[in-house]
Amino acid sequence: MEERLILISNDDGIASKGIDTLIRIAQPYGKLVVVAPVNAQSGKSHSVSLTTPIRYEIRHSSKNLEKYVLYGTPVDCVKGALTKILPRKPDLMLSGINHGANSAISVVYSGTMGAAIEASFYGIPSIGLSIITHDLDADFKTIEKTAPALIEKVLEHGLPNQVSLNVNYPVTTPDKFKGFKICTQTKSYWYEDFEETTDRFGNIAYYQRGHLVNMEPENPDCDENALAENYAAIVPVRADFTEYKMINELKNWNL
C-alpha cells in the first residue's frame, strides 16, 4: 500500500512553535511535506499572489519529512504544493497550529483557515487547528494529547468534497479540558479601536486593535461559547457564501 502523504502549512511561518508541534503530532500518520510561508502571514485570509511570482526553497529532507519555505501567502503555499512540489494529491492537509483564535468571524480573516479551505477545494480532507492565545510560546500539551484522535477520525471517515474543519482549542490543561464539541460559526464582528502611532517620517498611523462582539452569547452550540466552556470547538466549513434564505426575497424585487 502506498504511504500516506500529508501536506502541512500554516500562517505564522515556518519558524513558529505551532507548526513544529503539528509536525510532531502528524509524524505517525505518514510522510509529511511542509510548505509554509517564510514569515508570519497573520490576517492574510484567502489572499493569493496574483501580480508577483512566488518562489520556494527546500530546507529539510529526510525519509519521512520534507520542509519547504515559500515566499507568499498561506494559500500560495497550498497552490505551490499541489502544483509544483508534491508528487501527487495528498491524503490529508493540516494547517496550523495557529497562535491565536480563528473562531467566530475570525475565520474570515484567517490565513490558517485560508490554507485549509484552499486544500479542501481540491477534495483533500483538511483541518485547520488554532489555540486561542497569541503567546508565541503557547502550551500545546492539550492539543498534542487530543488532536491525534481527531486526525484518526478524519482519516477514517474522510470529509465531503470542499469541506474542511475549523478547530479551535481553549487555553487549558489536559485535566480541565472538556473534549471536542461540534459547533456552528458564532455570529459576530470585530469592534475596532485604532491606536494612534507616528511613523518614522512623522506621519500619524494606526494600529488596528479591537475585540470580538459575540452576537449570540446565549447559544450553547456556537464555537465562541464552546471555547468559553473549555471545549475545543469544531466547525465544518464550506466556502459557499450564498445566503440561500434571501434568494426568493431578491427575486421579488423584480429587478
Next chain:
Amino acid sequence: MEERLILISNDDGIASKGIDTLIRIAQPYGKLVVVAPVNAQSGKSHSVSLTTPIRYEIRHSSKNLEKYVLYGTPVDCVKGALTKILPRKPDLMLSGINHGANSAISVVYSGTMGAAIEASFYGIPSIGLSIITHDLDADFKTIEKTAPALIEKVLEHGLPNQVSLNVNYPVTTPDKFKGFKICTQTKSYWYEDFEETTDRFGNIAYYQRGHLVNMEPENPDCDENALAENYAAIVPVRADFTEYKMINELKNWNL
C-alpha cells in the same frame, strides 16, 4: 432629513477606471466618501493589516465628494473609514467596480468583496460590483445604465444584517444585455498552471496562472452560467462558513 452618506472602496486602487465609474454612478444618491487603497490590491481577499500600522491621506474634498487614499488592504479601508474617517455609519457601501470576475469561488479571493462583506458586518447595506474582464480600460456603459436601478432597490428595501450583494457583469453592450438574475455561488475551483520565470537574482519563481473549473455546468441558477448567458449575476452573500449539513454527521463520529 439628513443627507444620505455613501462609502465607496475597491481593490484596484484609487486610480482605477472602475472606481471613477462607480463614483459617477453613485453621485446622485448622496454624499460620497471614497476610501480606497493607494495601489492595486487584487487577490487580497479579506486580509487585514495586523502587524503594521495603516495610514491614510485626504486627496479631494468638495461639497458632495471626499476622497481618501489608504495604505492598506480593501478591508483596512472599510475599517479605517468606519473607525476614523466617516462622521457616522454610512447608509450604503459600494465596492468596485472591479476589473475582473468575482463570480463563483473567486468571491473567496476577492478584495472587492472583502470590502463589501466587511461593511455588511456592521449592518451597512453593501454591494460589490465587478465586470468579468481585466481590461484596465473596460467598457462600463452597460453598468452605468443599469446599476442605478439596483442601487435604488437596495436603498428601498435595505439588506438583512451581515448580508451583502455580489454583482458580476458580463462584457456586453446595453442592447445585448439580458438584465439581472438572482443566483447562487457556482461550485468551482481554480485549476492552477504555474508559469516559470526567473527573478533578477537568477532564482526560479512562478506566476500563478489558471482557469476556473465550473463544477455545475448544467445549473441555470448559478452565477457563472448566468454570466455566460449575458445576465448580470447577483448573489446574496453572508460570510457564514458553517456547513450545517455536516453537523449531525460529525456528532455521530463520537469524538
